[in-house]
Amino acid sequence: MSDPVLVARGLGRKYDGYIALGSFELTVAPGELLALVGPNGAGKTTFLTLAAGLLEPTSGEVQIDGHAAGSIEARRALSYLPDTPVFYEDLSIGEHLEYLAALHGVAEPGPRIDSLLARLGLAEWRDGLAAELSHGMKQKASIALALVRPCSVLLADEPFDGLDPPSRAVLFELIAEARAGGAAVIVSTHRPDVIAAASRCVAIRDGRLAYDGLPDEQALAEFFAGGEEVSAQSDL
């Protein structure tokens, strides 16, 4: 097994005494598609934002490609797709993509940008401002922004929400390409089709790891039914 691209050790985060994530342990290898599941408020987004370096842990640590989350090296290796798309008001979608590629030092980003815009059905919106886009189009533009630059780890917070079926299919293809290139993809989701497509499933409840294994339908059904913690711990 190759070196892990994401390692969380004893990762914890509290808000005013409330434990959003507690002693979370996770190791992710290159090329994995990990579905992160759990009820609302379980700690999925907290984990993703901690790994992205947007949030500071109150205990433990996360390493991305061997570097502390939030460090320049980790930022170079990680791409984060937030649950709510974020844009500059005064830049077109094309300018956003060029800007982000330049910030990440991508040489000759033109073909990649053209390809992403075409596949996501955004080509004619290249010169459009974000305010002119529908929610679904914004979500697709946000996906393009996350994938316009190379990465070792892609963290995506509910990326399939708000997408029509053809766009979902394109996103599955793009994720598959990223994995084929060696990137690990961690997707927070509630969607059964995404969980089924994942190579591994991690469930969180009340900020604690409740399941880590293959996306087993029976085990997950028990988990979402609110039963006791499912014992399956895969040895990936």
Add this chain to the structure above:
Amino acid sequence: MQGSVGGGSIVALREMRRARRRHYVEQLDLMEVLYRVYVVVIFGAIALGVLAGAIHEAPATPAAIEWLRHHGPALIGAAVALGLLAGLRSGSHGGPLAIEAAEVQYVLLAPLDRGAALRPLALRQLRVGALVGAVLGAILGNFVFRRLPGSPVEWIGCLALFGALVPACVLGAALFASGRRIPQLAAGAIGLLFVAWSAADAALGTTTSPATMLGALATLPVQHGADAGFAALGAALAVVLLALALSGVGGVLLEAARRRAALAAELRFSASVKDLRTVILLRRQLASERPRRRPWLRLPATWGAAHPVWRRGWQSFLRWPPARIARVALIGVLAGALATAAWRAAPLALFLPGLLLFVAALDLVEPLAQESDHPTRRQLLPLEPRVLIGRHVAAPAAGLAIVVLVATVVAALAGGGRTALVTGILLCAPLGLALACCAAFSASNDPYEYLLSPQVANVVTYAPVGAASMLVGLPLIGASLSERHDHAPIPIAAGGAVFVALLAAAAIPLLGERFAKRDSVPA
């Protein structure tokens, strides 16, 4: 690894910011900008004219000059130290930068030096603060040189420099605290240390605190020898603080930056539609100012049981966080000090304490403002809005009367003596009621009612502020002028108290009517 990744490019960041500035300039409406400049110049000139007329231009007495030379630096330094305390507190909450959400998401998560990315934003904020401070300082210098020894160039120059350095220091302290991630308690403690140091300087007549040294800069033309050296040292220390702040600006916590980004965007929008109520709520959120989970004091079950609205008001006050209590108390102290100074030097400046007290009133009127925020809940109550709102005015009015009493005690101790004490006691209850009404009108203002006629919206937004200023100022000005003409000021103050009380009593039904009228509009 998927593909190859190059180094982050700060050059790309600079180019994009230049392009965004170009976009911004292209979208500016020149006529609109010229109109705004015209309005500022006209009203600025009028304000300066009024101020010039209000300020007594007779040369200061030798005793007053000596007092200023000895005590001025420490007292001005104490005010600077309070600014540093505010700056440090803001920095510990992630201020003063309000970074765009997209900037956090794309620039601060990019593999480039965050310090290099944030420094231009910090410098821009510092430039604006320093420029505004320098202009205000120069204006002040223009008035001061007429009364004190020293040339116009000396006074305008040193007060402009002082005016530039103070906001720069306050912003610098905030940037330092946010960049170095100083915890809230530690930031507050450091700020209080500066305040205590300046207070000690004031008490002992020494110049040891950096804030006092900056105060020496503000009075430089009347200082001699060593004191002038202190002024230079104060300016140098301010520059060092700025350098330290700018060097560590990249250490800002991203979670604080994200939170501020969302709040600042809402704040700008609320300010643009003159929604003062939302501005206040968002400012509290920016400062992480939340009600205490456990009240300072639990009211006994029987206390005010027959008057639940009155009781509810006090329950709200008893959950105030320490910062809000300190702010309102400080406003009381400043209003008292300002009123004393204005009474002696420039009676027209007696309109200013009302502005300060209005800020406190916005805090105290919170229980009533909540009724405006949640109309559905209010409409479900088996009470006429006129009755409910009338009852809601009582607790804020009582709280504001206490604030006015604090101001009164300060004014009496600051040299106002018995006259200040009696005047304050006569006025505290009527002013409390009047200020509560003004703040209630402001908090229940519907920002969208006059959205399409900004001139009307401006009048509606600022009328309560002006009313508060006048209701506090007029009785005091009347009493002050009476004393200047060798008549007894107290009867004038008593008459003013009756006048204010009658006006406030008349305003309460109008306030209830405003709520009732809104309720009659179908949802």
